[in-house]
Amino acid sequence: MSKKYKIGVDVGGTNVKVALVDKTGSIVYSDTVPTRAEMGYEYTISNMIKAIHDVMKEAKVTISNVDGIGFGFPGQIDCDNGIVRIAPNIPGWINIPIAEIVSKEFGVPVKVDNDVRCAALAELNYGAGKGATNMICITVGTGIGSGLIVNGKLVRGASNAAGEIGHIKLQMNDGPLCGCGDQGCLEAFASGPAIVAMAEEYVRGGKSTKYRELAKNEITPYYVCEAAKQGDVVAKKIFETMGTYIGIGLSSVVNLLNPEKIVIGGGVADAGEFLFAPIRETLKKRSMPIQGAAVQVVHAELGNSAGVIGASLLIEN
DSSP: OOOSEEEEEEEOSSEEEEEEEETTSOEEEEEEEEOOGGGOHHHHHHHHHHHHHHHHHHTTOOGGGEEEEEEEESSEEETTTTEEEEOTTSTTOEEEOHHHHHHHHHOSOEEEEEHHHHHHHHHHHHSTTTTOSSEEEEEESSSEEEEEEETTEEOOOTTSOOOOGGGOBSOSSSOOBOTTSOBSBHHHHSSHHHHHHHHHHHHHTTOOOHHHHHHSSOOOHHHHHHHHHTTOHHHHHHHHHHHHHHHHHHHHHHHHHOOSEEEEESGGGGGTHHHHHHHHHHHHHHSOHHHHHHOEEEEOSSGGGHHHHHHHHGGGO
8 A cells, every 4th residue: 555655855966855745746844955966975875865864754754654765866867777877967976876775774665767857757747747648848957858758658768868858959060069069959059058158149249238237247047037027139039049949959859759748947947938939939830730739838837846746756657
């Protein structure tokens, strides 16, 4: 018989969020601790284990009431064996058998997956993707990650590496260099750093911009977004361009997978309709008619809670 709770752990480069989640997907109690990657992975793991114990203690729950513990990590994960292959934003995490270590400590099943796949599971079950059977969940931030749901199931692929939408190619030769080492990837055209690069280019070109005033020192996607909200023409144009690129990348995925929903989250998605309108428009123009007509583009609903809720759902997915 299923127990009352699951524990979700969302691991980021700066912080780790731990949450006790009930059967309805509600967070009963949560806590955040610093990742402190510079201290080495053993330190981070012992910190996470302590945080899990603390969350249960605060919520007055014992491990006998917990079905299992799920971890979401940014990076490449061997889900079958519970190993973090590599987490680019968390130095030192190479081939770390996190599931085995944590399972030994708590004596319950432990599952591990990519953080965006966790977010996709959460949005599918409790957020903007509710009711969908075929869904794409993307996060647009420093990079572009995705989780794919096909026929109600999470798609992991032959080596647990499916869903790299950010690395769909938009340009054949001499495109912008991507963090993956290749050129012309969607992520290189449309992500947080791409917004900043375009914004700085406009400033160098002598354009008078609101975000330049707002930022004072360093331009960030947040200031470009704020400027767009205040009516700045250049900032609006930047998001229109980004949305067009994302729409072109997504049209390939829509034609391939024929989803009924695309759920978009991440920091850049806070630009709302400045980003979403050009995405929808481009999808309409560039997708094949039948696939294009079936898909809805919606904003993610669960925000910063998606990671931990989704990680807790790994126990049954």
